[in-house]
Amino acid sequence: MLGSTHGTLTTDSRRARVIACGEQPSPVVHGRPADVDDLDVSGRPLYAGVPDLDRFFRPESLAVIGASDAEGRPNTGITRQLLAWAERVGARLHPVHPTREAVFGIPCFPSVADLPEQIDLAVLLVADPLPVVEQLAEAKVKFAVAFASGFAETGEAGAEAQARLAAAVRRSGLRLLGPNTNLNAFENFREDLDGPAIALITQSGHQGRPVFALQELGIRLSHWAPTGNEADLETADFISYFSERPEVGAIACYVEGLKDGRSFLLAADRAARRGVPVVAVKVGRTETGARTAASHTGKLTGADAVVDAVMRQYGVIRVDGLDQLQDTSALLARARRPLADGVAVYSISGGTGAHFADLATEAGLNLPQLSAGKQDELHQWIPDYLNVANPIDSGGHPVGDWRGRKIIDAILADPAVGVLVCPITGPFPPMSDKLAQDLVDAAEQTDKLVCVIWGSPVGTETAYRETLLGSSRVATFRTFANCVTAVRAHLDHARFTASYRSPFDEAPRTPSPSFRKARALMRPGQALSEHAAKLLLRAYGIRVPREQLVTSAAAAVRAAGLVGYPVVMKASGGEIAHKTELGLVKIGLTSASQVRDAYRELTDIARYEGVDLDGVLVCQMVERGVEMVVGVTHDDLFGPTVTVGLGGVLVEVLQDTAVRVPPFGEVQARDMLTELRGRALLDGVRGRPPADLDALVEVVMRVQRMALELGDELAELDINPLMVLPRGQGAVALDALAVCGPGPDGRHGTDTDVNQPPF
Helix, strand or coil, rough: CCCCCCCCCCCHHHHHHHHHCCCCCCCCECCCCCCHHHECCCCCCCCCCCCCCCCHHHEEEEEEECCCCCCCHHHHHHHHHHHHHHHCCCEEEECCCCCEEEEEEEEEEHHHHCCCCCEEEEEECCCCCCCHHHHHHHHCCEEEEECCCCHHHHHHHHHHHHHHHHHHHHHHHEEEEECCCHHHCCCCCCCCCCEEEEEECCCHHHHHHHHHHHHHHHCCEEEEEEEECCCCCCCHHHHHHHHCCCCCCEEEEECCCCCCCHHHHHHHHHHHCCCEEEEEEEECCCCCHHHHHHHHCCCCCCHHHHHHHHHCCCEEEEEHHHHHHHHHHHHHHHHHCCCCCCEEECCCCCCHHHHHHHHHHCCCEECCCCHHHHHHHHHCCCCCCCCCCCEEECCCCCHHHCCCHHHHHHHHHCCCEEEEEEEEEECCCCCHHHHHHHHHHHHHCCCCCCEEECCCCCCCCCCCCCCCHCCCCCCEECCCHHHHHHHHHHHHHHHHHHHHCCCCCCCCCCCCCCCHHHHHCCCCEEEEEEEHHHHHHCCCCCCCCCCECCCHHHHHHHHHHHHHCCCEEEEEECCCCCCCCCCCCCEEECCCCHHHHHHHHHHHHHHCCCCCCCCEEEEEECCCCCCEEEEEEEEEEEEEEEEEEEEECCCCHHHEEECCCCCCHHHHHHHHHCCCCCCCHHHHHCCCCCCCCHHHHHHHHHHHHHHHHHHEEEEEEEEEEECCCCCCCEEEEEEEEEEECCCCCCCCCCCCCCCCCCC
């Protein structure tokens, strides 16, 4: 584990703190010391090694601690299953029990120390694995599995017990799966299936059953990692390992909580670099789901909006249901890279085609209209009165003879079509049998994806069970919705990986010149005044209006003359979060008398409200532009996050924002803008000019750099509004709020700082 149990590094471990305070870093990256190039400017790792889990999944020697063959004992059933599994994988199994001479006829050893050879994997069938872990360390065992429950999933006392177990594992040098795990890793995997496989990771064993059952439909499964409480080995370790396995075509995950945010980012990055799809159900979209997940696994679920953003950022496909997990994983494991993003819908019914086309279009799939020439070609075999523009309606009869294959081949030959979807809402033999066979035969002759939706609720038909499921080249679904979800994931993932560049390769490793300027402004444990917050922005090159901080009415008049009328006047103090609501903002002031009156009114309101001021800001008035918000907050799991969205006084009502976790590149910053519902405002509406998107993106990138360098010292930043001016004119931070985190020793600020009221 890196840093705290929430997955974020402590302030002292950050690179910025190391450089500023002269401390020596000593982080560890997945079991090996990290050199300086392994850390970004915040002190977080840029690299995670891939654990060598070959001997876990395929051990040569296996010890079962607490083995039993006594009837009625739980350990007996587990021992029997492990015996069968060891035989399948070719492992030598050694039972260990202090009072038995043999178990199932195999000689039993009284202790770990008495084992006759080096052990690859030890399975612990004991209530308290801690003493055994220490014995395994002395015997230099590589891997262990702890089934025992009663750890972090049970509350504070269990969490403390798990922490002791995790510490012992770190000292031992072995790698541990569990505790609170099960036998899923030792299931009977079918060896007669070929083609790319699905590797499965689950934190609740039962939730992986639907994916495991795909083997009965002819879809290969290569591994199952039931991670349990993740005292040591975690979801990220298995994602990294599976991403390197040549037989793995996709990774399916059921995740209740992530142990370490940065480890997950690095693992997802590894999968993205290699083009291996990761499909995940992540529990915790609702407060109830998050609370249940935490009580089950003892891990922090994390703010769901951030988790969602992280998955998009690294190309992880998030789905909601286990049926979607199995269907999407199955498609992505076996589908080849698409040659085009166009989806053609072919059916025997106009109603069926129209229904599916509606769902597909609403989901964002591209259903291109076929060319006039292609439509003429199809009308050789399909009556002229039927629509073949896309969706293509055959009317039914042509699928029963030689014309059916001609139609399918013609559609697949269109260069705009990358995916053919044929919904068959119910069986109608013999034509449906012929249609299914034609689709399978065509799929074998093309590099394009062929999908079939078999809508019959029975599912015992020969065309479905034998013809469609017997083909590794046809993706077969039972529902329209799952087909749409899987096809969209396939096309989206292909686009994502084609242009993916790892943000860790270009992440800053040393502080910028802005860092020391900014750090001098920080006041541990305090909120900065608007004036101080804007100084922080200026330190990172973010433009603010012309303005002056004044402490008298006369100075305000002089400042207005220098800034230029009209001006805005605002009270500036560290404890003012919502100035507008308190009447502490005056806009459109055009004369010296208005400035004097405004100064007196602002200071009177502040005294009445008991608000301490460091002065009054006299600011340039900037009117023409789109009001946006750019900010920084801290997530307990992933650390600093950067948010951009529509700003202004209605920001909390609109809640139109996009989030990313640093590090990220300019492409991701621009992608954030495309996620906004109000994106059109930036392009110019109702005669307004387009906004300066380049300037907005630059602000986002500079704020990200600030978040990385200041890390825990900057608890919160809110630039609202950031006025994005017309194209080519830049962006101006009209207001800013900054909250400092505690200092490196946990201290808070004193009264002698930039926020101290001068009057």
